[in-house]
Amino acid sequence: MSNNDNKIEDKIKLKVYRENRGQNSKSYYDSFEVPYKRWTTVLDALLYVKGYIDPSLAIRYSCRMASCGSCGMKINGIPRLACYTKISELETSTIECEPLGNFPIIRDLVTDFSLFYKHHKNIQPYIQSTESVETAAEEKTYSYNQSPQDVDKYLQFSYCIKCGLCYSACPTVGTDLRFPGPQALAQLYRYFADTRDESKNRLNIVDDRHGIWRCHFAGSCSKVCPKGVDPALGIQLLRSYMLGVSKNNKKQAEKIEVNLD
Template sequence: MASASSAEASVETVKIKLPEVKIEKRDVVFKVKRYDPEKGSFYWREYKLTITNRTTILDALLRIKETQDSTLAVRYSCRMGICGSCGMVINGTPRLACETKPYDLGTSVITVEPLSNVPPVKDIVTDFDKFFDNHKQVKPWLIRKDEKEQFEDLKEYYPQTEEELNYYLQFSYCIKCGLCYSACPLVFLNKEYLGPQALAQAYRWSADSRDEGAELRLKIVDTDNGVWSCNYSGTCSKVCPKDVDPALAINMVKKMLLSGKRR
């Protein structure tokens, strides 16, 4: 019987050669649109920074804050495109700063602005209270007629089929970053409009086969400030970092209302 040491010696070592990553550097000017809450006004500030092809916008802003201007206010959390906290307008387009690399934008001047359609708090940080109020209005949770079952039962409602899951799965990837809300021209024109994020979630929960509250939810969005305010510009879907496609979801809600069918 072979000893443990001889058995270990017989195991071949597999070496994996990782591809070499070429690090490139470039000098970039960051033009940041900042907001002064005491004066209630915006102003621009420029910062010069040397970045690499692996630097993200968020990396750059945090380095500026650490080495050049500690007063710069930036909101962020996970740095992995999951939390949605670092949404901002970069070179005119709403993007996640943690997923956007200056090097990929192909320009030596990067403009950074707070998201549109939401009130500024300080610099690039914005107030999402109305955004989340709109989200809550569509009741973004499973509604069950039996409340005891909903809050006290310890078993699943019932197994969903893959087909049932696919009706809403794409729309469950929303991270509430607000990019679609910022890009929507209708939110700019109608401050009472629920917006693409909330309406997409109205579809996500109404299309869920476990949900029993579609009728209630659809009454909430069947208004001039709901789905009928959308004229399908498609900008919301274009900027979504998770390919949720809120414009499609809004059209699906309209289909539900016109057909009287959930699917």
């Protein structure tokens, strides 16, 4: 970074949605003037407001590096991670921060993820095996043998950080709360494509009129995903298997005995 980058300090107007559901207060927008530099993120600006102007501002964040998925919000109308969005890249004089759409508001920019996680849990997001990998009685331990090609089939989808941006951007979620949403459906494909998974009933979970068939491929989920997961791809591939167009010729991963001695 050059010295000029450190010296230049412009100001940006931050327009923040305020509401406290606990106190049944009416919603309104607060405006704050915040200094920023070339690399200042929207989260930095919000923390500046919380630290120096209004400590009552409610935001949720943790890692500040797009790994935890906590600071999702609508920035200028589009769901984004605040820690991953630089003010200089937005190229606007006013930045509008609102809570993620399709998530119930708790307070200010903090939303309730309960339904989102229920949908995620509902698709059984874990490897299912017909027998135990670690058999205590036999005192044997096994590992799975997967080729790099096998891993490539699901790895992309395993990068999901559950930030909820795709769920917020999906127009179908907004009209059907029973629809699992792009995150859960893409995760279902992630486990379905995994050669270690032996579940027979996984696809039945979303074979429902409120399930996978409600996706109409608006592609907004993939557009807003900050980790390149591409949920729309996973959903369409999953639907292809469910329609019988793609053949499920998955070979189960070979179990190899591991000698721990």
